[in-house]
Amino acid sequence: MANELQNKTFHNETKARQWLESHLWPDGPVCGHCGSINDATAIETRPGLYQCNATECRSQFTVTVGTLFERSHIPLNKWLMAAFLVCSSKKAMSALQMSRMLDISYKSTWFMMHRIREAMRDGTFPAPIGGPDKVIEADETYVGGKPRTEPTSQSHRNRSSCRLSSAAAKCARSMSKMQPQRRCAKPPLRPPAANHI
Numbered sequence: 579m580a581n582e583l584q585n586k587t588f589h590n591e592t593k594a595r596q597w598l599e600s601h602l603w604p605d606g607p608v609c610g611h612c613g614s615i616n617d618a619t620a621i622e623t624r625p626g627l628y629q630c631n632a633t634e635c636r637s638q639f640t641v642t643v644g645t646l647f648e649r650s651h652i653p654l655n656k657w658l659m660a661a662f663l664v665c666s667s668k669k670a671m672s673a674l675q676m677s678r679m680l681d682i683s684y685k686s687t688w689f690m691m692h693r694i695r696e697a698m699r700d701g702t703f704p705a706p707i708g709g710p711d712k713v714i715e716a717d718e719t720y721v722g723g724k725p726r727t728e729p730t731s732q733s734h735r736n737r738s739s740c741r742l743s744s745a746a747a748k749c750a751r752s753m754s755k756m757q758p759q760r761r762c763a764k765p766p767l768r769p770p771a772a773n774h775i
């Protein structure tokens with residue numbers, strides 16, 4: 579993931595806009611107001627801004643109109659990196675951590691994450707995903723997981739016997755320490771006195 583974060587799309591606003599346009603507009607600019615395709619004029623004074631040529635529309639639009647990036651002063655490259663981090667983090671990511679990574683305020687990060695999660699929540703997948711007879715690849719997916727292995731009755735018995743044998747060994751060691759004391763406690767055997775013979 580470290581190499582992915584070095585992608586210029588995440589560090590250059592123009593690259594980010596061009597990347598989004600190439601993905602959302604493969605057939606040319608699409609007016610976010612009337613939906614006309616490839617019927618717009620680029621406005622030279624501001625890169626990424628288009629004027630719709632449809633007679634009944636004539637609106638200006640950018641690629642972010644109608645997306646979760648609309649009407650935001652946060653640079654588009656930061657938006658894309660935030661979306662990437664949210665989607666690629668298996669165990670989620672806090673707004674505070676993302677704020678540090680993107681070098682923007684916590685308030686702005688919280689706003690971005692709220693929009694990203696909202697966009698993810700509302701998504702509905704047409705069946706089948708990707709279209710008929712298409713191959714879908716999903717990397718870095720974390721779905722549920724198996725519970726840890728429950729101890730079987732056999733392994734439980736083995737552990738019990740281990741504990742018992744361990745206790746027995748301790749007991750044996752204690753006994754071996756006690757033996758000399760017991761021997762010392764007995765009266766020592768002395769040879770009989772001469773007058774007893």
Ligand SMILES: [Zn+2]
Pocket residue numbers: 609610611612613614630631632635636637
């Ligand atoms: Zn239009």
